[in-house]
Amino acid sequence: MREQQENAAVLRVRGLNVDYQTKKGAAKALKDIDFAIHAGERVGLVGESGCGKSTLLKTIMGVLPKNGDVTSGRIELDGVNLLEVDDETRRKARWAEVAMITQSALNALNPVRRVGDQIIEAVRAHRPIDKQEANALVHRLFEMVGVAPERARDYPHQFSGGMRQRAVIAMALALSPKMIVADEPTTALDVIVQDQIFARLRELQAENQFALILVTHDLALVAENCQRVMVMYAGTLVESGPTEEVIAAPKHPYTIGLINAVSVLGSDKQPISIPGSPPDLMEKIDGCRFAQRCPLATSICKDQMPEAVVIASPGGERMVRCHHWQQAEDFALRASNPDVWQSVSAV
Amino acid sequence: MSSFWLRRLWHSALTLFTMLTLMFFMFRMLPGDPTATVISPALYPKAQEALKIQFGLDKPLWEQYLRYLGNLATLDFGLSFHTGRPVAEEIGGRLLNTILLVFPSMIAAYVLGSFVGAILGWKRGSKTEAILVFVSTALQSAPVFWLSMIAILFFSIKLDLFPVGHIVTPGMFPDEDWRMYFSLDFLHHLALPFLINTIYNFCFPFLLMRSSILATVGEEYIELARMKGLTEKAVLYRHAMRNSLLPIATTLPMTLGWAVAGSVVIETVFSWPGLGLLMVEAVGHSDFPMVQAAFLLIAALTVAGTLMADLLYSILDPRIVNH
Numbered sequence: 198m199r200e201q202q203e204n205a206a207v208l209r210v211r212g213l214n215v216d217y218q219t220k221k222g223a224a225k226a227l228k229d230i231d232f233a234i235h236a237g238e239r240v241g242l243v244g245e246s247g248c249g250k251s252t253l254l255k256t257i258m259g260v261l262p263k264n265g266d267v268t269s270g271r272i273e274l275d276g277v278n279l280l281e282v283d284d285e286t287r288r289k290a291r292w293a294e295v296a297m298i299t300q301s302a303l304n305a306l307n308p309v310r311r312v313g314d315q316i317i318e319a320v321r322a323h324r325p326i327d328k329q330e331a332n333a334l335v336h337r338l339f340e341m342v343g344v345a346p347e348r349a350r351d352y353p354h355q356f357s358g359g360m361r362q363r364a365v366i367a368m369a370l371a372l373s374p375k376m377i378v379a380d381e382p383t384t385a386l387d388v389i390v391q392d393q394i395f396a397r398l399r400e401l402q403a404e405n406q407f408a409l410i411l412v413t414h415d416l417a418l419v420a421e422n423c424q425r426v427m428v429m430y431a432g433t434l435v436e437s438g439p440t441e442e443v444i445a446a447p448k449h450p451y452t453i454g455l456i457n458a459v460s461v462l463g464s465d466k467q468p469i470s471i472p473g474s475p476p477d478l479m480e481k482i483d484g485c486r487f488a489q490r491c492p493l494a495t496s497i498c499k500d501q502m503p504e505a506v507v508i509a510s511p512g513g514e515r516m517v518r519c520h521h522w523q524q525a526e527d528f529a530l531r532a533s534n535p536d537v538w539q540s541v542s543a544v
Numbered sequence: 545m546s547s548f549w550l551r552r553l554w555h556s557a558l559t560l561f562t563m564l565t566l567m568f569f570m571f572r573m574l575p576g577d578p579t580a581t582v583i584s585p586a587l588y589p590k591a592q593e594a595l596k597i598q599f600g601l602d603k604p605l606w607e608q609y610l611r612y613l614g615n616l617a618t619l620d621f622g623l624s625f626h627t628g629r630p631v632a633e634e635i636g637g638r639l640l641n642t643i644l645l646v647f648p649s650m651i652a653a654y655v656l657g658s659f660v661g662a663i664l665g666w667k668r669g670s671k672t673e674a675i676l677v678f679v680s681t682a683l684q685s686a687p688v689f690w691l692s693m694i695a696i697l698f699f700s701i702k703l704d705l706f707p708v709g710h711i712v713t714p715g716m717f718p719d720e721d722w723r724m725y726f727s728l729d730f731l732h733h734l735a736l737p738f739l740i741n742t743i744y745n746f747c748f749p750f751l752l753m754r755s756s757i758l759a760t761v762g763e764e765y766i767e768l769a770r771m772k773g774l775t776e777k778a779v780l781y782r783h784a785m786r787n788s789l790l791p792i793a794t795t796l797p798m799t800l801g802w803a804v805a806g807s808v809v810i811e812t813v814f815s816w817p818g819l820g821l822l823m824v825e826a827v828g829h830s831d832f833p834m835v836q837a838a839f840l841l842i843a844a845l846t847v848a849g850t851l852m853a854d855l856l857y858s859i860l861d862p863r864i865v866n867h
Contacts, residue, residue: 288775291773299764304763305765306765307787309786309787309863318772318774319773352863368772
């Protein structure tokens with residue numbers, strides 16, 4: 198079973214470390230990232246702003262800014278390490294293999310070029326396509342995402358926010374990639390449009406069987422849409438596993454805090470936020486990156502980075518990076534008391 | 545053809561009309577009697593009177609103004625005080641000389657400036673960039689007449705590569721007809737002022753494009769274009785440069801109008817018989833009809849340039865027309 202899964206991995210990231218070089222020194226944006234995405238799977242990647250989600254996506258897409266350095270690790274797409282191939286092979290792999298649905302569809306579309314042309318441009322970068330075929334393709338893609346095909350000749354500013362997001366999804370589908378990465382695709386939209394777009398995205402995913410990574414800070418969205426979830430904190434993956442299991446029985450104190458921080462409509466449960474803020478990535482951190490804010494932290498947490506522990510579970514495998522994960526169940530019961538969290542930041 | 549264009553045309557017409565009117569009254573408010581150069585005070589009062597009637601100067605100001613407008617409508621700019629020939633005829637040939645000097649060099653400067661600015665801005669931080677930014681800023685602050693004089697001193701006098709001035713070798717084309725424009729001699733004379741004008745005008749589009757590209761580099765659509773698998777060249781030309789062209793496209797046509805006015809300096813230094821030199825001569829001769837017509841022409845060119853800039857902008861940026 199495990200062997201099979203290993204083979205079916207579309208994307209496998211191993212021991213990935215990324216630094217940003219700044220004038221004050223290197224900021225460790227990603228630390229020892231390990232994960233695999235399997236064909237046709239929907240995976241959520243959650244974490245607060247600045248935890249490295251976008252850096253991870255940029256590294257996968259190969260568009261890190263100039264001061265971003267991959268210091269070690271591998272990004273394997275169908276077994277080929279993308280970090281080792283030449284620029285031309287890398288360029289060709291973009292979009293054809295892994296496409297992206299960007300965060301802000303307004304800024305991602307070039308304002309002075311027609312929406313349809315911008316979609317065709319992605320195709321043309323990979324294979325020749327004549328005008329007739331191009332028009333037919335755009336027509337089909339627009340129908341797939343639910344935008345009137347004749348709007349393909351419009352400019353982005355003539356589209357509503359929801360339509361722009363749909364156009365960006367159409368663009369991602371243009372080359373039938375094996376994997377689509379969606380970076381907070383609906384943050385800028387209202388809840389109703391968000392639901393419609395996700396419903397469509399799930400249908401498209403079922404039809405086309407691409408793997409989907411959904412990057413968001415919204416746990417509820419992951420719960421609704423993803424089979425698996427990965428939780429990221431300060432540049433490390435702290436926990437991952439089947440979404441239902443992780444949400445029902447989180448094993449990392451940060452995940453517990455994150456679930457506590459979600460407000461539930463119609464419930465009198467008060468959301469509790471985690472006091473404090475993520476560590477300064479410029480500083481050298483030997484131990485667990487969450488230790489400063491963690492009620493379970495002991496001296497070992499401050500000195501030693503916890504190894505990833507893999508736990509067999511009914512829905513597949515779970516991973517947790519915590520010295521005290523075995524106390525998680527007990528801690529989860531106490532965690533709904535805000536004082537438990539406050540006591541840490543007071544120290 | 546939308547209300548946008550009708551409105552823009554109407555604005556242009558209004559601007560031009562205001563210019564015409566201001567011009568008419570400004571010349572009449574100037575100190576000194578402009579007619580003194582034609583109607584000599586030494587003449588008998590009766591002869592002076594007759595001449596005034598002949599020129600229509602006995603009529604009230606408003607009637608003169610209406611006549612002035614009527615004449616302009618038929619492109620009649622009157623007779624030159626100095627040569628006695630129709631102003632329109634005098635100016636026509638001179639304008640052509642200016643255009644032949646100014647327009648090609650402006651276009652060369654803008655095309656070159658845009659590309660060099662785009663490429664250097666794209667690869668930020670190169671040594672060439674640092675040097676060229678420094679040189680451009682220095683050149684831009686140097687007066688063009690100084691630049692021209694240095695060039696003449698070095699290339700014409702010291703190296704004897706180019707003639708010192710004029711449009712053709714004097715006496716080579718006694719009639720100064722169309723044949724001279726197709727001669728090597730003409731190109732030889734054109735080379736140095738063309739070069740100076742190109743270098744001088746290169747700086748502005750170069751610096752503008754460079755900063756425009758720098759502002760575009762971080763845009764999300766640039767990152768998306770890269771993620772789509774476009775080559776670096778395609779990202780630069782089709783997205784970054786395409787969008788950074790907007791400020792350049794608006795300034796180029798407007799600058800064409802100013803460049804004709806600005807040709808006064810370069811034409812004077814190179815004795816280039818264009819509109820600029822004509823204006824200088826006309827002012828010296830107190831040739832009011834000539835000066836007035838030259839000013840009008842420059843005003844009209846500037847207004848036309850602005851209109852063209854709007855047209856170009858609306859083609860390059862579809863967001864404009866829809867508002």
